[in-house]
Amino acid sequence: xxxxxxxxxxxxxxxxxxxxxxxxxxxxxxxxxxxxxxxxxxxxxxxxxxxxxxxxxxxxxxxxxxxxxxxxxxxxxxxxxxxxxxxxxxxxxxxxxxxxxxxxxxxxxxxxxxxxxxxxxxxxxxxxxxxxxxxxxxxxxxxxxxxxxxxxxxxxxxxxxxxxxxxxxxxxxxxxxxxxxxxxxxxxxxxxxxxxxxxxxxxxxxxxxxxxxxxxxxxxxxxxxxxxxxxxxxxxxxxxxxxx
Amino acid sequence: xxxxxxxxxxxxxxxxxxxxxxxxxxxxxxxxxxxxxxxxxxxxxxxxxxxxxxxxxxxxxxxxxxxxxxxxxxxxxxxxxxxxxxxxxxxxxxxxxxxxxxxxxxxxxxxxxxxxxxxxxxxxxxxxxxxxxxxxxxxxxxxxxxxxxxxxxxxxxxxxxxxxxxxxxxxxxxxxxxxxxxxxxxxxxxxxxxxxxxxxxxxxxxxxxxxxxxxxxxxxxxxxxxxxxxxxxxxxxxxxxxxx
Amino acid sequence: xxxxxxxxxxxxxxxxxxxxxxxxxxxxxxxxxxxxxxxxxxxxxxxxxxxxxxxxxxxxxxxxxxxxxxxxxxxxxxxxxxxxxxxxxxxxxxxxxxxxxxxxxxxxxxxxxxxxxxxxxxxxxxxxxxxxxxxxxxxxxxxxxxxxxxxxxxxxxxxxxxxxxxxxxxxxxxxxxxxxxxxxxxxxxxxxxxxxxxxxxxxxxxxxxxxxxxxxxxxxxxxxxxxxxxxxxxxxxxxxxxxx
Amino acid sequence: xxxxxxxxxxxxxxxxxxxxxxxxxxxxxxxxxxxxxxxxxxxxxxxxxxxxxxxxxxxxxxxxxxxxxxxxxxxxxxxxxxxxxxxxxxxxxxxxxxxxxxxxxxxxxxxxxxxxxxxxxxxxxxxxxxxxxxxxxxxxxxxxxxxxxxxxxxxxxxxxxxxxxxxxxxxxxxxxxxxxxxxxxxxxxxxxxxxxxxxxxxxxxxxxxxxxxxxxxxxxxxxxxxxxxxxxxxxxxxxxxxxx
Numbered sequence: 016x017x018x019x020x021x022x023x024x025x026x027x028x029x030x031x032x033x034x035x036x037x038x039x040x041x042x043x044x045x046x047x048x049x050x051x052x053x054x055x056x057x058x059x060x061x062x063x064x065x066x067x068x069x070x071x072x073x074x075x076x077x078x079x080x081x082x083x084x085x086x087x088x089x090x091x092x093x094x095x096x097x098x099x100x101x102x103x104x105x106x107x108x109x110x111x112x113x114x115x116x117x118x119x120x121x122x123x124x125x126x127x128x129x130x131x132x133x134x135x136x137x138x139x140x141x142x143x144x145x146x147x148x149x150x151x152x153x154x155x156x157x158x159x160x161x162x163x164x165x166x167x168x169x170x171x172x173x174x175x176x177x178x179x180x181x182x183x184x185x186x187x188x189x190x191x192x193x194x195x196x197x198x199x200x201x202x203x204x205x206x207x208x209x210x211x212x213x214x215x216x217x218x219x220x221x222x223x224x225x226x227x228x229x230x231x232x233x234x235x236x237x238x239x240x241x242x243x244x245x246x247x248x249x250x251x252x253x254x255x256x257x258x259x
Numbered sequence: 260x261x262x263x264x265x266x267x268x269x270x271x272x273x274x275x276x277x278x279x280x281x282x283x284x285x286x287x288x289x290x291x292x293x294x295x296x297x298x299x300x301x302x303x304x305x306x307x308x309x310x311x312x313x314x315x316x317x318x319x320x321x322x323x324x325x326x327x328x329x330x331x332x333x334x335x336x337x338x339x340x341x342x343x344x345x346x347x348x349x350x351x352x353x354x355x356x357x358x359x360x361x362x363x364x365x366x367x368x369x370x371x372x373x374x375x376x377x378x379x380x381x382x383x384x385x386x387x388x389x390x391x392x393x394x395x396x397x398x399x400x401x402x403x404x405x406x407x408x409x410x411x412x413x414x415x416x417x418x419x420x421x422x423x424x425x426x427x428x429x430x431x432x433x434x435x436x437x438x439x440x441x442x443x444x445x446x447x448x449x450x451x452x453x454x455x456x457x458x459x460x461x462x463x464x465x466x467x468x469x470x471x472x473x474x475x476x477x478x479x480x481x482x483x484x485x486x487x488x489x490x491x492x493x494x495x496x497x498x499x500x501x502x503x
Numbered sequence: 504x505x506x507x508x509x510x511x512x513x514x515x516x517x518x519x520x521x522x523x524x525x526x527x528x529x530x531x532x533x534x535x536x537x538x539x540x541x542x543x544x545x546x547x548x549x550x551x552x553x554x555x556x557x558x559x560x561x562x563x564x565x566x567x568x569x570x571x572x573x574x575x576x577x578x579x580x581x582x583x584x585x586x587x588x589x590x591x592x593x594x595x596x597x598x599x600x601x602x603x604x605x606x607x608x609x610x611x612x613x614x615x616x617x618x619x620x621x622x623x624x625x626x627x628x629x630x631x632x633x634x635x636x637x638x639x640x641x642x643x644x645x646x647x648x649x650x651x652x653x654x655x656x657x658x659x660x661x662x663x664x665x666x667x668x669x670x671x672x673x674x675x676x677x678x679x680x681x682x683x684x685x686x687x688x689x690x691x692x693x694x695x696x697x698x699x700x701x702x703x704x705x706x707x708x709x710x711x712x713x714x715x716x717x718x719x720x721x722x723x724x725x726x727x728x729x730x731x732x733x734x735x736x737x738x739x740x741x742x743x744x745x746x747x
Numbered sequence: 748x749x750x751x752x753x754x755x756x757x758x759x760x761x762x763x764x765x766x767x768x769x770x771x772x773x774x775x776x777x778x779x780x781x782x783x784x785x786x787x788x789x790x791x792x793x794x795x796x797x798x799x800x801x802x803x804x805x806x807x808x809x810x811x812x813x814x815x816x817x818x819x820x821x822x823x824x825x826x827x828x829x830x831x832x833x834x835x836x837x838x839x840x841x842x843x844x845x846x847x848x849x850x851x852x853x854x855x856x857x858x859x860x861x862x863x864x865x866x867x868x869x870x871x872x873x874x875x876x877x878x879x880x881x882x883x884x885x886x887x888x889x890x891x892x893x894x895x896x897x898x899x900x901x902x903x904x905x906x907x908x909x910x911x912x913x914x915x916x917x918x919x920x921x922x923x924x925x926x927x928x929x930x931x932x933x934x935x936x937x938x939x940x941x942x943x944x945x946x947x948x949x950x951x952x953x954x955x956x957x958x959x960x961x962x963x964x965x966x967x968x969x970x971x972x973x974x975x976x977x978x979x980x981x982x983x984x985x986x987x988x989x990x991x
Contacts, residue, residue: 074324084314144863589819
């Protein structure tokens, strides 16, 4: 690796680390996990929104390759990565379903506006502007398990979930190690100048901040539920968490 | 395999075989190969148009997956297949370039209208209507080497080309055996009813007939060259085939 | 108008006239009108396919503007023209429906492959390549009434239709005079060089020839009906043309 | 108008009013206008970002019609509205340019991430999900002049701008009265049930909040300039605001 790329990666890592710290410090969802006060309701809302944005990841990754076919090495990477990500939202759905009676056909509400904003932004950077921007999203997402796994462990304990109810996070933490290396190698290969790195960093930061806003919106919805006010999650909550 | 699928494949094979026979019987390009009168000019025009439509195949294959992500097994197949097809147009370009002086940066004309019509139709069936239509194109394309390889051998002899100048066809005939099996398996898995098979067969026949029309358009262009009339291929011909 | 544009329009007019003559001479549908042997079945099939491609015209016209917003005068023209074309397929549907019992909810078959090929090509030229190519389609389409109205009169007589059953053609022949002038003015304004004119002419010729092929495919379907063989039009024919 | 629609409009108006009040109360840009401390730099940054998102409005409005052509009255409205909005970004560019020496070819930086997020969300609601969501954006945007004009007057005074330097806002406040009525009528015509109104309201609120975030991001960039730190606006500032 050139010195230059090493410096750029170091700066990118610092940026991402600082945004993560910002999110984890202020996120009420993260706080509730650290204090052990996380509830099934809150986890359910989080997993529903995770299902929604995850169900677009393979698609917007492949769309990147469709738009940038003039660079075959990059396009091939996009298609391969898309193939590997396909259907991962089913794991989120499985984990959700495992909270309730078997075989329930869940009536999920549509994504929250904050989730749709994240989804919309991911398609935008996948198909418009600098071709390497989506790598910025992949870069932090594939390296996110150091931040997320402690929280997953907290959820697991607090809600007494088994590993077979956490397939989404456990599978991803394995898969994503290899992905993370591929993503790094592809960034080295594609980003040639300061503008490429600038555009990639901006996309990384923005997609991570929009994810942070999704977490806050999840908590807002949880508060509505807590206050007994009408909620888009009422129906699915009854399916999954009804007490006899 | 169900009896039903076996019968549908047999009917599809008969349909494709009859369209191929129709094309090969009437194609002036095929006739010129059989009689040994194929020239470098004619082969050059054919390879330029092949380059053009091939450069869209991975893209429209991936676009199929982007549109039909609700069926993860199929979407994954589309992305994997797209990854494998990515960059194959470079082989066509390499083979073209091998006809001329080394390192020439070829000035290719835009695709012929008949080539664009094929490209447009392939994107259309990839993104609109019955989701399995593009499998109809893959099915005949991945099984086309029985029809094409005799012609490739004829071209090789007549133009005294080496294997290293025919990478596009030789590589494809190897790769496509495995692809052909995957495509067949995916058709078995996805096509559930008569309408699926009908839509797939229509797309197979139409894309093959549009390919046949492209071959005729190639020959029309060759005739313009022969008659010494102005042609979109004048410039690239001078690059590749200029006599000292 | 510059001399140059006048010469280009004259060449374009000659090209289009010659393609029209080619189509009208060989079209079995046109021959059946000239000889008075046109039947309700044949007209029905033609109007169904006309409905199908017409239902995409406003959409692909607007898509042209979406793609070429960097040229506001052209984009505005595209959006205005799209607004005027919106819903014209309803007139085709009304005229079709007027052949049968009132209030029937017609069960139209999907478009023929030849119709889909035309539709696919029109989206392609609307969104890819030279931005002015779709003007080539508009140019011949908005000037087509000199070729089509004699045929419409023939159909009207042979099938004893009233004007209120021919709204699609009668309305269009009025509307399209103004459109034709706008299209001509926009071509003058946008086409700056030989390549623009070449791309526009190619798109005009190709879209007209694909329309001609649609007419042949309509006749092929009519022959199937005549021979009493199973047809995609069986159901709608029973709805519209059932004898008591 | 049905009682129901009247009630829904009243609820929508209250929602939009409350989001506007929230934005105007907290926006540092709005505060700087109210206190008369708005500077040319801050206004310049705001107008550049306004140029960026405005340049997509006609396109995403037309894209709505392209996706929802099955509803011709709505599609026609979308195309007409798009035609009227086409090129309005040129007014923003004109007003920007009027701050500097005549005829300067401005070197605008790319949109801020917050601006791109707004743009991405507007395309998303224009092409995905409930077809009437973009009307929610139009509804508040076409009625925004009661909130914006006092600020425009403040800017005008503080920066001593003439009306001919404020064409973007002045032209829009005229045009948009008629638009606002059309948008209201179209909402009445299209929104049939609670879900339509819910989706439209969510899109209205989300797009207005994303606009508010863009205003904050504009102010963040202004602070960078103030602190003398490197900024994406350095170049254009030298073009427009260089002191001799």
